[in-house]
Amino acid sequence: MIMKTTAIRYFPVVIVLPLLVACGSAPTPTKGSGSVSPGPSGGQSAVADEMSQPNVVQVAVGSPDHKTLVAAVKHVKYEDVLVNAGPFTVYAPTDAAFDALPAGTLDDLLKPENKLTLQDILEYHVALGVMKPEQMTNGRSVGMANGGNVKFSVADDGTVMINDARVLGSVPASNGLVVVIDKVLLPS
Numbered sequence: 370m371i372m373k374t375t376a377i378r379y380f381p382v383v384i385v386l387p388l389l390v391a392c393g394s395a396p397t398p399t400k401g402s403g404s405v406s407p408g409p410s411g412g413q414s415a416v417a418d419e420m421s422q423p424n425v426v427q428v429a430v431g432s433p434d435h436k437t438l439v440a441a442v443k444h445v446k447y448e449d450v451l452v453n454a455g456p457f458t459v460y461a462p463t464d465a466a467f468d469a470l471p472a473g474t475l476d477d478l479l480k481p482e483n484k485l486t487l488q489d490i491l492e493y494h495v496a497l498g499v500m501k502p503e504q505m506t507n508g509r510s511v512g513m514a515n516g517g518n519v520k521f522s523v524a525d526d527g528t529v530m531i532n533d534a535r536v537l538g539s540v541p542a543s544n545g546l547v548v549v550i551d552k553v554l555l556p557s
Contacts, residue, residue: 422541422542422543423542424451424452424542424543424544425452425455425457425459425544425545425546426439426442426448426451427452428540428542428547429459429547432461434464434465434549435462435464436464437462437464437467437468437475438461438462438464441479441487442491444484444487445484447488447491452544453544454544455544455545456498456544456546457496457497457499457544457545457546458500458545458546458547459494459495459545459546459547459548460494460495460496460519460531460548460554461494461547461548461550462551462552463537463549463551465551466534466551466553467553469552469553470553488515489515490554490555490556492514493514493515493517493554493555494513495513495514496511496512496514496519497512497514499546500546500548501539501546502529502536502539502548505521505529505531506523507522508520508522513556515556517556519531519532520532531548531550531554532554534551534553535550535551535552536549537549537550537551
């Protein structure tokens with residue numbers, strides 16, 4: 370009887386101790402295991418991900434026609450905001466759209482004292498949620514991130530306009546949609 374009691378008393382220790390030791394050791398990272406190596410700190414936009422669908426910022430960065438928009442977004446440090454889960458619809462003016470602004474306008478907006486104005490203009494190009502092309506219907510009004518509203522119109526030939534900018538196309542992103550437009554939207 371004493372032998373049974375002793376065996377029952379030590380049985381849990383014999384089973385649990387090896388499990389605790391085994392569970393306490395850290396797994397050895399293997400090549401391609403997705404381990405993160407320490408590097409320079411940065412926001413979420415600094416994370417390299419070549420496997421997933423690009424986010425709205427990566428779509429713009431990858432476009433040869435949106436260098437000015439990307440520079441403006443980086444100037445006001447919005448790239449980390451726009452890589453978040455969203456979803457966002459970004460109405461992305463082309464470089465030609467920025468070039469069509471009155472002479473000196475862009476240079477003026479990039480001055481430190483005009484940062485808030487540039488932020489307001491950029492926020493006027495972002496809607497929270499995804500506005501698919503088929504939802505851009507005649508007369509529809511949509512609220513933008515800066516608190517303003519834009520209005521869609523559709524011509525008889527099917528041309529979609531957002532305020533006075535023509536929609537040229539759209540590119541899906543992991544966190545929303547990039548809608549390419551031919552003019553810079555200016556809040557009233």
